[in-house]
Amino acid sequence: MPYCVKKCAYCDFVSYTDRFSTANEYCDTVIDELMQYDAHGYSVETVFFGGGTPSAVAPEIIMRILSAIGQKYSLANNAEITLECNPCTLTEDKLCKYRSYGINRLSIGVQSFDDNVLKILGRVHDANTARKSIESAKKSGFDNINVDLMFAVPHQTEKSLSDAIDECASFGVRHISLYSLILEDGTRLKRDVDCGALCAVDDDTDRGMYHTALKMLKEKGYLQYEVSNFAKPGYESRHNTAYWERKEYIGLGCAAHSFFGNKRYSNTEKLDEYLNGIDVRANMLGGTLVDKNSAAEEILMLALRMNKGIDLTRFSEDTGFELLEKCAGTIAKLKSEGLIELSCNRLYATDKGRDVLNYVILELAQYF
Ligand code: SF4
Numbered sequence: 001m002p003y004c005v006k007k008c009a010y011c012d013f014v015s016y017t018d019r020f021s022t023a024n025e026y027c028d029t030v031i032d033e034l035m036q037y038d039a040h041g042y043s044v045e046t047v048f049f050g051g052g053t054p055s056a057v058a059p060e061i062i063m064r065i066l067s068a069i070g071q072k073y074s075l076a077n078n079a080e081i082t083l084e085c086n087p088c089t090l091t092e093d094k095l096c097k098y099r100s101y102g103i104n105r106l107s108i109g110v111q112s113f114d115d116n117v118l119k120i121l122g123r124v125h126d127a128n129t130a131r132k133s134i135e136s137a138k139k140s141g142f143d144n145i146n147v148d149l150m151f152a153v154p155h156q157t158e159k160s161l162s163d164a165i166d167e168c169a170s171f172g173v174r175h176i177s178l179y180s181l182i183l184e185d186g187t188r189l190k191r192d193v194d195c196g197a198l199c200a201v202d203d204d205t206d207r208g209m210y211h212t213a214l215k216m217l218k219e220k221g222y223l224q225y226e227v228s229n230f231a232k233p234g235y236e237s238r239h240n241t242a243y244w245e246r247k248e249y250i251g252l253g254c255a256a257h258s259f260f261g262n263k264r265y266s267n268t269e270k271l272d273e274y275l276n277g278i279d280v281r282a283n284m285l286g287g288t289l290v291d292k293n294s295a296a297e298e299i300l301m302l303a304l305r306m307n308k309g310i311d312l313t314r315f316s317e318d319t320g321f322e323l324l325e326k327c328a329g330t331i332a333k334l335k336s337e338g339l340i341e342l343s344c345n346r347l348y349a350t351d352k353g354r355d356v357l358n359y360v361i362l363e364l365a366q367y368f
Pocket of ligand 1 (some may be wrong): 005012013015051052053
């Protein structure tokens with residue numbers, strides 16, 4: 001849903017603050033796009049309403065899309081259905097409706113419980129609104145709640161981050177996504193840093209905050225399963241895990257990406273163009289077929305993000321390459337540097353390796 005109440009200072013996603021009047025038409029286009037797929041034999045395991053801010057539009061729009069998915073596909077009984085929310089847009093009425101539609105996971109974009117940090121990020125909500133949104137979600141019966149947190153924000157202290165983790169734990173939040181702020185070109189925050197109005201956080205401080213967070217999260221029972229994702233046992237996001245495991249997915253909507261039929265393709269980022277309708281067949285024809293070498297690169301980039309790493313049997317099935325043979329020398333070197341490990345037919349990055357993950361990936365990807 002490419003609509004947001006206000007543009008955050010760090011955001012370079014496709015989202016519009018002045019086009020809410022098109023939301024119903026948008027919903028029609030999404031459903032039309034969905035109906036063009038050949039769904040024969042597919043069962044949907046997860047649905048993720050992302051954005052933008054799906055909670056900013058009328059809940060009935062979400063319901064229409066969800067029932068269209070249910071009509072078109074067989075929706076697995078235990079499907080994970082997530083909705084991304086901005087704290088300032090959640091009401092008890094909406095939460096109640098989401099539950100009745102079958103949404104069983106909420107991902108709340110809190111980012112911080114520190115009003116100064118929220119101001120620098122240009123978030124539309126304050127810390128108390130964030131707290132109330134989590135409380136209301138719990139009261140409405142949502143057990144599976146993710147909270148997004150950010151670190152390495154200018155002027156953010158380590159204490160501000162650890163307080164945020166503390167708060168999440170005391171609310172009984174099941175899942176935390178923790179992202180380091182990236183200063184993207186074209187954003188207000190990047191301009192503020194470039195002109196000297198704000199000071200960017202240096203790499204050492206960034207890593208220091210990350211390690212403090214890792215330690216705290218572990219102590220509080222949140223198990224890391226991906227570089228930026230932590231969950232109480234059994235609450236790992238099945239949807240995101242499917243991306244990292246390179247399972248097929250269909251992305252619907254403006255700027256959505258898909259991986260289907262061994263092709264990667266995407267939709268227009270222009271809302272008006274999208275509203276004019278999507279031709280799925282043409283989009284797929286224009287997509288990129290993932291050849292064996294690209295598949296190998298993708299597995300390295302995606303699976304090494306996960307703590308469990310790469311399944312070596314699946315690697316050879318998907319790519320035709322034997323990773324251990326193809327990269328033998330480099331694997332031995334990375335192992336001796338303490339950056340990777342091998343066990344139970346899997347190759348994974350160690351804690352130290354995840355800190356320099358780009359280096360590890362580039363070292364291995366040079367063979368493909
Ligand atoms: S709520 Fe999310 S999508 Fe919307 S402007 Fe902020 S960061 Fe971007």
